[in-house]
Amino acid sequence: MIDPFGRSISYLRVSVTDRCDFRCVYCMAEDMTFLPKSELLTLEELERLCGAFIRLGVRKLRLTGGEPLVRRNIMSLVNNLGQHLKTGALDELTLTTNGSQLAKHAEGLAAAGVRRINVSLDTLDADKFCGVTRWGKLDQVLDGVFAAKAAGLEVKINTVALQGINDDEFDRLVGWCGEHGFDLTFIEVMPMGEIGELRADQYVPLNEVRARLARNWTLTDTHYRTGGPARYWNVAETGKRLGFITPLTHNFCESCNRVRVTCTGTLYMCLGQSDSADLRRPLRASEADAQLDDAILEAIGRKPKGHDFIIDREHNDPAVARHMSVTGG
Ligand code: SAM
Ligand code: SF4
Numbered sequence: 001m002i003d004p005f006g007r008s009i010s011y012l013r014v015s016v017t018d019r020c021d022f023r024c025v026y027c028m029a030e031d032m033t034f035l036p037k038s039e040l041l042t043l044e045e046l047e048r049l050c051g052a053f054i055r056l057g058v059r060k061l062r063l064t065g066g067e068p069l070v071r072r073n074i075m076s077l078v079n080n081l082g083q084h085l086k087t088g089a090l091d092e093l094t095l096t097t098n099g100s101q102l103a104k105h106a107e108g109l110a111a112a113g114v115r116r117i118n119v120s121l122d123t124l125d126a127d128k129f130c131g132v133t134r135w136g137k138l139d140q141v142l143d144g145v146f147a148a149k150a151a152g153l154e155v156k157i158n159t160v161a162l163q164g165i166n167d168d169e170f171d172r173l174v175g176w177c178g179e180h181g182f183d184l185t186f187i188e189v190m191p192m193g194e195i196g197e198l199r200a201d202q203y204v205p206l207n208e209v210r211a212r213l214a215r216n217w218t219l220t221d222t223h224y225r226t227g228g229p230a231r232y233w234n235v236a237e238t239g240k241r242l243g244f245i246t247p248l249t250h251n252f253c254e255s256c257n258r259v260r261v262t263c264t265g266t267l268y269m270c271l272g273q274s275d276s277a278d279l280r281r282p283l284r285a286s287e288a289d290a291q292l293d294d295a296i297l298e299a300i301g302r303k304p305k306g307h308d309f310i311i312d313r314e315h316n317d318p319a320v321a322r323h324m325s326v327t328g329g
Contacts, residue, residue, distance in 0.1 A: 001056050001057045001058075001296075001297065001300045002300075003269075003300055003301070003303035004301060004302075004303065005254075005303070005305055007255070007256055007257060007303070008057070008257060009057065009058070009257060009258065009259055009300055009303070010057060010058055010059045010060060010257050011058065011059070011060045011061075011062070011257045011258040011259075012050065012053045012058045012060070012061050012062070012258065012259060012260075012261065013061075013062045013064055013258060013259075013260045013261070014046065014049075014050060014061065014062070014063050014064065014260075014261050015064050015065050015066060015068075015260065015261070015262045015263050015326060016046060016063050016064070016065055016066070016068045016071045016074060016077065016263055017040070017065045017066040017067070017068065017070060017071040017263050018034050018035050018065065018066045018262070018263055018326055019034050019065070019066045019067065019070055019071075020065060020066045020067040020070065020098070021067055021070055021098070021100055021101075021136075022067070022098055022100070022133035022134065022135070022136045023133065023134040023135070024098075024120075024122075024132055024133050024134070024160075025131075025132055025134065025162075025202075026160055026162065026189050026202055027193075027323060028193075028323055029193075029194060029323075030134060032323070035263070035264065039264050040263045040264060041263060041264065041265050041280060041283070043071075043073060043074075043076060043077045045265070045280075045283055045284075046077060046263075047077055047080050047081065048283065048289075048292075049261065049265060049279060049283060049292070050081055050084075051084075052289050052292050052293060052296060053261075053296065054084055054089050054090055055089075055289075055293075056293060056296060056297070058090070059090060059091040059092070060090070060091055060092045060094070061081060061084075061090060061092070061093050061094070062094050062095060062096060063077075063078070063081075063093075063094075063095040063096075064095065064096040065263075066263070067097065067098050067100065067101070068095050068096070068097055069095075069097050069100070069101035069102065069104075069105055070100075070101060074105075075105060075108050075109075075112070078093070078095075078108070078109060078112045078114065079108075079112045081093050081112075082112035082113040082114070085113040086113070092115070092116070093112070093113055093114055094114060094115070094116050094117060094118070095109070095114065095117055095118070096117070096118040096119075096120065096158070097117060097118070097119055097120070097144075098119070098120050098133070098136070098141065099119040099120070099121065099140075099141035099142075099144035099145055099148075100136065100137075100140055100141055100144060101144065102117075102119070102141075102143075102144025102145065102147055102148050103140075103143045103144045103147040106144070106147040106148040106150070106151040106153060107147075107151045109148075109151070109153065110151040110152050110153055114153060115153065115154060116153065116154040116155075116156065117148055117153050117154075117155060117156070118155075118156045118157075118158050118185075119141070119144070119145050119148070119155055119156070119157055119158070120157075120158045120159075120160075121141060121145070121157050121158070121159060122159050122160055122162060122165070122166050123138075123165065123166045123169055124138070124169060124172060124173065124176060125138075125169070126138040126139070128165060128166065129141070131165070132162070132165055132166075145157075145180075145182075146180075149180065149181070149182075154183075155180075155181075155182045155183075156182060156183040156184070156185060156243075157173070157177055157182050157183070157184045157185070158185050158187055159173055159184065159185070159186050159187065160186075160187045160188075160189055161186050161187065161188060161189070161204040161206060161209055162189065162202050162204065163201060163202055163203060163204050164201070165202075167204055167209075170186070170209055170212065170213060171213065171216055171217075174213060174217055174235060174238065174242060175238070177238070177240055178235060178237065178238020178239070178240050179238075181240065182240065183232075183240050183241040183242070183243065184240065184241075184242055184243070185230050185242075185243035185244070185245060186206055186209055186242075186243070186244050186245070187245045188203065188204070188205065188206050188245065188246050189202045189203050189204075190271075190272070193323030193326075205246075206244045206245075206246045207246070209244070210233075210244060213242070217235050217236070217237055217238075217242075218235070218236035218237060219233040219234070219235060219236075219242065220233060220234045220236065221233055222234050222241065224241060229245050229255075229256075230243030230244060230245045231243065231244055231246070253270075253305060253306030253307060254306075256270075256303075256306070259299075259300070259303065261279065262326055264280060265278065265279040265280030265283055266278055266279070266280070267279050267296070267299050269299060269300070269302060269303040269304060270303065270304050270306065270307055271307060272306070272307020273304050273307060275302060275304060276299075277295060277296075277298065277299035277302075278295075279292060279295055279296065279299075281295075282294070282295040
């Protein structure tokens with residue numbers, strides 16, 4: 001699948017649910033309304049949809065959400081998608097999780113062929129963690145992280161840089177990840193969805209964070225890429241990688257290889273734009289995949305050049321109305 005700007009689309013992110021057991025302050029409003037269950041694609045439909053993308057050239061698949069591990073029977077989908085790894089049709093099956101259910105599922109994920117996972121963790125302070133997630137328990141997440149490590153999964157920690165919340169912890173997080181053998185990626189907060197708070201109060205530009213970290217750690221530039229938007233540096237003192245995802249200070253759209261599908265079968269060709277394609281209708285219209293394939297290819301032909309995120313005091317409105325939990329980041 002090649003888009004109008006010559007980019008090859010080989011990476012699909014699938015939000016398997018919009019629900020979550022946390023309500024992170026930058027991601028969701030406290031009183032979120034979730035979709036009625038009847039709107040969701042079934043796990044069988046999600047599997048068929050992923051199968052179509054794989055047939056059309058997707059080599060990497062990431063399950064996300066909402067919280068992917070709170071969807072009932074999610075491991076059956078993971079196991080079935082894992083079959084595509086065995087046939088060689090898929091290079092990688094992975095997921096992004098808040099870690100709360102990971103202790104239960106780590107071994108099953110490894111058995112299904114998952115090799116790497118991203119765990120979102122914004123702070124190592126239990127009180128702050130409870131505050132950022134609005135009620136999450138840090139210990140439960142750390143148990144999950146260490147269960148994943150014990151199951152042989154490579155863990156990458158994702159941390160959203162948040163003014164006044166974790167901006168005093170960046171060095172500690174680099175050290176902690178180094179100690180436990182995890183790569184770490186910092187993410188700039190993106191203006192997605194109404195959250196009932198001011199984005200400008202949350203936003204920390206990552207070029208400042210990197211400059212601050214460089215005073216205490218020896219950071220060397222690398223060409224390492226995971227197919228994602230992060231730019232990576234090696235931390236000489238820990239031997240681990242440090243990534244920065246900077247949608248606001250550095251636009252990375254020129255190398256974008258991905259599209260996102262929601263749990264209702266809506267395909268978003270860009271995280272930062274509203275244009276979408278409904279894949280549920282062609283999916284349900286026929287048991288054969290011809291209509292579905294046509295709808296996917298037509299949508300790829302409309303993938304926009306990039307996003308237009310801005311956060312400052314004059315721009316507090318979301319760049320897109322949907323929350324990150326709809327497309328899973
Ligand atoms: N619940 C899972 C988790 O937290 O990892 C998966 C879904 S979550 C939406 C995916 C990632 O998006 C998380 O790392 C989260 O921190 C990040 N995220 C959510 N809202 C964001 C925002 N407005 N700006 C930047 N990152 C955001
Ligand atoms: Fe849930 Fe992840 Fe959003 Fe936090 S970032 S509310 S864990 S979906």
